[in-house]
Amino acid sequence: MRDLRDTYPQAETFTFGDSRALCDQLLALVLSGRKTATCGALRDFEDEGEAMPVVGRRDIALDWDGRGVALIETVSVEMKRYCDVDADFALAEGENDSLDGWRADHRAYFERNGGWSDDMMLVCERFRLVDRADK
Template sequence: MGHDDLPTLELAFPGPERDRGVEAILSGRKTALTGLLEIHEHEGEAVPVAGQRFSVLDSAGRPAVTIELVDVRVVPMKEIDDDFARAEGRGYANVAEWRAAHEEFFRGDGVSEYLGRTPVIDDDTLVVAERFRVVEAVDSGGR
């Protein structure tokens, strides 16, 4: 199955945040993702499952890398630990830094506009915690 045949995954919103996330996946620093369960529900999408593959898109909407989920859990935010926070590959030293960044993002304008309201983010907010492995980086053609 080629990159074009896979469901796509877009990190955050196009721009510097997405570009840093894609680069962190390609470098091997990022091996985990966190999504707000409410966004999956709003999209009418099922929570992904281990074994699923995705084509991760860059800010220009081009496939950058194919990943395969190796573990997917729906958990309250309070259950995320330091190990998972570091696996996000964003330089978080611990779960407190991960939590602050995710609360800010989930309450931010982009998510609020998408959902039509600002979500409640607290210890019991359900997140989709995904661990993945890189299957294949897309040939960037000198990019």
Template structure:
């Protein structure tokens, strides 16, 4: 098991009820640049949702995870607040807005995520039909950026 970052230990010191959890520790995106940009959107309060193919797992609601930037540094602890499963193209305008990327429209979101899904799953014939985890979250640590 990978050692959990200092940020997680700080969170657990303030929230000992979470001490038994083994959070996911990962960045958003598929490049260093994307991870940095998406981490910035989380830290400034713009991004409060994410989506990924179901093949990457379905997090339980109320799960915590540690968000990394493009250098692999922990920048925030977030808590999943809502999970919805559906086709990629079932995204609605509200979710696209909450994801906080681009111009925050459904059209922009769908175009960007089709590209992302195709890069991650190049053999998939119809990315619009891919089972997708639509996840909303809140930032819970560090306190200065927590919701």
């Protein structure tokens, strides 16, 4: 399997999730076409944190071992409070079959990674799959 970092050396890189199992699950959803959105806490992008997504930018999603697996292109970015995320966006994340399931899973994720509140600001990104390492 080729490493997309060799093909797209200028692209930003990131890893989905906070564990190998979650990373593997989310990458599989991206590669299947089911996951076309993701979100993160705004606090993780502030003070020299992660690079803020920008419409048109292409990023490489890495596996847990740092290999480039999927090249995605950002198609929209919105700031929303956690409590304002709607079912359309939640289902586009591909991880759950309902808004309630999304809320439960994302609340647990944010609680593990810096804290959660109903009014916390999220960076909500929609993307499209452009290339994949297994192609």
